[in-house]
Amino acid sequence: MIRGERYLKRIYKGDNKLKLLDQRYLPRWAVLSIDICICIFSFLAVYFIIVGTPLQFYNVLSTPYRALAVIGINVLFFYIFRTYAGIIRHSTFTDVFRVASASFGTAVALLLINFATFLFFGQKVFLTTGILLYAFISFTILLFFRISVKESYQFLKNFASGNLKKRVLIVGVQDNTISLGKALTTDGNMPFTLAGFITENPHSKRIKILGKPVFSVPVSSNSNSFTALLADYSIDGVLVISDSLTIKEKNQIVEACLANKIEIFNVPTMEHWNKREDISTHIKRIQIEDLLERQPIAIDSDLIKQDLEGKAIMVTGGAGSIGSEIVRQVSNFNPKIVVIVDNAESALHTIELEMKDKFPDLKFSTQLSDITNEGRMERIYNKYNFDVVYHAAAYKHVPLIERNPREAIRVNINGTRILAELAVKYNVGRFVMISTDKAVNPTNVMGASKRAAEMYVQSLQNSTNVCTRFITTRFGNVLGSNGSVIPYFRKQIEEGGPVTVTHKDIIRYFMTISEACQLVLQAGTMGKGGEIFVFDMGKPIRILDMAERMIALSGLKPYEDIDIKITGLREGEKLYEELLNDGETTLPTYHPKITVSKVVICNFKETHDAIENLILLTKTERKKTLVKALKTLVPEYVSNNSVFEELDKKPSLNN
Structure with a gap:
């Protein structure tokens, strides 16, 4: 098994005599040659299928000349629609449309030839059933060839790099979440594979979107059905679109995922990922800033x-x-x-x-x-x-x-x-x-x-x-300003801790x-x-709670994987700020x-x-x-935890 894996990696990396996968892409002449071979095979398949039936071929042309005419016309339409121009391993709907157009064009052209010869000479050249059967078989195999190359390339790429994709669920079934799902399923370079959608709407049961199931389960930390879903489908992460949920709903989902040791990813709104190259770079682990309970601000x-x-x-x-x-x-x-x-x-x-x-x-x-x-x-x-x-x-x-x-x-x-x-x-x-x-x-x-x-x-x-x-x-x-507490905590977590908090009861507005x-x-x-x-700064936040939450969001356990130390108030610092x-x-x-x-x-x-x-x-x-x-x-200035506190002491009456 290990030797087999080694050979697969060598093939992908090009460390072999042929270096098939060391090419930037398959040359156009090679693609066209393979497509012609598929056409020949399709013609032969149709021939042997019809020979075994009561249907009879017309005798205007011999079988070799008939094959030459059909395949020649098909190649002509390959050239017209440039089916060989795309990179096979990155085939898209456009490439499929080109292949379909070539197959359809070939069938129409052969039927027109039949009609013309019958009109002028009173006999047909090609069997109509054979034309339709040839078009269907050739298109199916041409399509299968492209899908096989694309999927095989992606498999080898993932296998060789050792970068197995995370199986993820998307929260919600709105237009923006479906667009995200489409991006995950069509972009082979994404580090995620879509397992399905989650919704709390009970009417969404037995529905499939993009061929993926929609699970109607309550998302909460004590939901047995949600926990079972994560286990049954080997879910690695959950994707949440920024503006599709309230802060309260986000926090509920985060608590449920953290309780089940599942990663949570935040996805920007649609206008920020309308370019394919931006999607993967903008899908990031959810941050503490995304979970602070603040009402959106409207300005004039x-x-x-x-x-x-x-x-x-x-x-x-x-x-x-x-x-x-x-x-x-x-x-x-x-x-x-x-x-x-x-x-x-x-x-x-x-x-x-x-x-x-x-x-x-x-x-x-x-x-x-x-x-x-x-x-x-x-x-x-x-x-x-x-x-x-x-x-x-x-x-x-x-x-x-x-x-x-x-x-x-x-x-x-x-x-x-x-x-x-x-x-x-x-x-x-x-x-x-x-x-x-x-x-x-x-x-x-x-x-x-x-x-x-x-x-x-x-x-x-x-x-x-x-x-x-x-x-x-x-x-x-x-949040996020130079020297503020969140980037400081994040850096400490990245370095393995400990995270330092000045006082267990210190609170701040953010x-x-x-x-x-x-x-x-x-x-x-x-x-x-x-x-x-x-x-209006909203509700004050306890800094110790924030530190514990940030550690958990990083996939670690507070006080176990990352310790939290209370260091004491700094110079001039107070427990709470006022406005x-x-x-x-x-x-x-x-x-x-x-x-x-x-x-x-x-x-x-x-x-x-x-x-x-x-x-x-x-x-x-x-x-x-x-x-x-x-x-x-500034008469209201009274020092705290500072060497200047002695300046606030009133002189003794005995002096």
Whole structure:
């Protein structure tokens, strides 16, 4: 058996004297020669079938001349329909249609010859029964030859590579799932073989789609019928199309599959896999992001288009995860120009290449610059005469910024001050600042610096002679952003663990990057100036639960295959984030996911002077002096799990 397998692999890889399968494809002359041999065999088969019946051949032509005429006409139609032109191992419906047309054309031509000879000479050349029988037999064998070559090639390919296809079920029997099933059954290079469809509709029993059964079973972790189905049909995986199910239904299916150790794959919607080459690359294991219970966000695209079309727009931090997504979404609304500012050279180069590829007709400019370089930023403002600025540039990693408070003050506070003042100076219509939930009752330097930036742009709005509308947007963690927890966990799982969680009870709000940026654009259309728009982040998620789920989705067992370790809260980290400061309230807007925070707006002069003093201190003073001044500016800032906690202690009455 082992020797036989070795020979099969040698044949496929071309390691033999003939090297039959080492060819890119069978030459056309070889295909035509095989087809002619099939025609000869078909003629002989018809001859011996009819000889044994009461039917008699006409004597106008001898049998050899009659065979020559039939096969010659058939070859003529092979040439007309180019049946030999396709690659046999990749035969499609088009190739089958060509063969059928050639066979049909041959039969029609022979019948016409019969009719003509009978009309002019009173006798026929070919037996009508023989013509029809020949057409049927020849077409059947020609078709069988092509199917055999295609299937044999695929078998040898899979056998030699050792890549056995996964037997999968598709959830649902809608148009999009049937289209997916068709793609699996027609594309031989797919790593899946379709075993059937699953539906909970009881009326779908005994139905077959694409020749595959439809199973009507409840999909849940405690369903005996679902478990039995997986075992009886040796199912390796289940395919789910992104938008065909609700998040709740997806989670039910995932729980059932995980309980039965079955892989779950997520498939993009139809418009993303309409090209064959894209299908297999887009079918991936379902990710934790696909299972977070979030309602879809609807935005008023017409209003956003009216707001951005034909406008000059700048995006700071435009090469980062949030900024780059804002750039992509803004670019869909036909702006006059998009200027992308960032100090990360490689990331800026990447977004530049992407823009050239995805938006070839859009005018855009990439500017390598630090936002704290006031002279450089002023030249950019002066050159482009912006209508809208989206300010996403910031330092955001909490533990790192806790150890480097000078940089937080320099970039998050002073950088925002520079950009905001230039916006006023150059009459920018709208300045949208991207803030964070960590600015709410901050417990770390990063959050306090963002709160200080919020305070500054709000107070600037109420100073004299300001036409720019300053709008702040505040939201929590975004899935997949640089440094976020999900890519970090994924990397730890790939490396074999352990997965590290800072506290067993820590929770966070999450939103996808796309959702967050959609709401940023929508909020930008609402602002009259000075508002802080707060986004509805949905339900908070326990990070430990997320880690356990991600390990299970990877086909592994939490605490057995991959361990989870509790490492303790990091510097400046707190158990839960808030979206409103103490004493803040919100008012609704016309968008259900966006509310306006009602906050006390600070006096501009006092805020300006305090920030100027803070910036001066960065040049000479030590960290604790800087943080103490920051706490004075942001009185609700109380450090947590940080060396700066001692600054919050009230002096003893005995001193």
